[in-house]
Amino acid sequence: xxxxxxxxxxxxxxxxxxxxxxxxxxxxxxxxxxxxxxxxxxxxxxxxxxxxxxxxxxxxxxxxxxxxxxxxxxxxxxxxxxxxxxxxxxxxxxxxxxxxxxxxxxxxxxxxxxxxxxxxxxxxxxxxxxxxxxxxxxxxxxxxxxxxxxxxxxxxxxxxxxxxxxxxxxxxxxxxxxxxxxxxxxxxxxx
Numbered sequence: 001x002x003x004x005x006x007x008x009x010x011x012x013x014x015x016x017x018x019x020x021x022x023x024x025x026x027x028x029x030x031x032x033x034x035x036x037x038x039x040x041x042x043x044x045x046x047x048x049x050x051x052x053x054x055x056x057x058x059x060x061x062x063x064x065x066x067x068x069x070x071x072x073x074x075x076x077x078x079x080x081x082x083x084x085x086x087x088x089x090x091x092x093x094x095x096x097x098x099x100x101x102x103x104x105x106x107x108x109x110x111x112x113x114x115x116x117x118x119x120x121x122x123x124x125x126x127x128x129x130x131x132x133x134x135x136x137x138x139x140x141x142x143x144x145x146x147x148x149x150x151x152x153x154x155x156x157x158x159x160x161x162x163x164x165x166x167x168x169x170x171x172x173x174x175x176x177x178x179x180x181x182x183x184x185x186x187x188x189x190x191x
Contacts, residue, residue, distance in 0.1 A: 005058070008049040010034060014065050021069045029074050030065075036078040037061040084132035088158050093150035094126040101190050105132045108188050115139045117185035122175050123147075127155030127168065129188055134167045141167055143182065147174045 005013070014030035023029050031042045037060040038044075038053075053061065064077050075081040075090040082088070083097035084105055090096055108129075112119065116139035121130040124144035134142045146152045152172045159165040171178035 004052050006050045006052050007034065007045050010053060010058075010061065011045065011049075014061075017065065018068060023068070029068055032074050032078060033064040033068060034061055037064055081126075083126075083128040084135070086128075086131060086135060086162060088126050088128050088131070089154060089161065090126060091150070091154055093148065094154050097126060097128040101129065102132075104188060104190055105129060105136075108133055108186060109136055111186050112137050112140060114185065117141075118143070118183070119186040119188065120145070120176070120179065120182070120184045122187065122189040123191045124155050124170065125151055127158045127170060129190060130155070130168045130170075131158060131162055131164055133188070134164045135162070138167070142169075143179055143184075144168060144170045145173055145175060145178050146170065147172070 011027070011030050011034060014034070015027040018026035018029050031045055035042045035045060037057055067077055068074060073096055075096045076092055079089060079091070080087055081090045081097050084102055088097060108119070112133065119133055119140055119142045121133070121142060121144040124130050124146045127144055130142045130144040134140060144155060146155055149172060152170055155170045156165070159168045159170060176182070
């Protein structure tokens with residue numbers, strides 16, 4: 001990259017570079033990684049496209065682009081992924097939430113018509129399904145189970161970051177094992 005490349009320049013170059021390396025979402029990847037490197041959001045990239053990047057910003061971005069070009073998932077590089085319009089911390093210990101999983105949330109919410117109830121999310125991973133359900137149905141309590149201790153830590157952190165730790169309890173254990181005798185109006189899972 002040239003020494004005085006602007007936001008516009010690096011986005012154009014990076015989109016081409018990532019497309020050549022097989023990314024189906026090269027422009028989006030370039031934007032998300034640049035916003036992350038600059039500590040801003042994607043909108044600000046378009047509000048100031050002619051701003052040159054500092055050497056430190058270019059270095060940080062260059063490392064992200066190299067890793068993405070090598071196949072690293074964007075969510076692992078940024079440590080975050082949006083799901084159901086909520087920001088989730090993502091690590092290699094959990095699967096990256098996929099947009100098609102939002103269909104499961106939509107279907108579950110259609111079943112959650114009562115003002116209050118109890119739901120379970122089995123194999124919660126990052127906790128995205130449990131959090132989305134609790135976010136949309138404040139009167140409901142959600143128990144999430146996960147057998148991997150590292151994933152449990154990520155899910156618990158996500159509940160705390162989203163302010164849902166009082167309504168979503170993350171249990172360590174396989175499927176319903178940590179919830180003996182519990183009764184639920186709804187059980188969901190996306191294993």
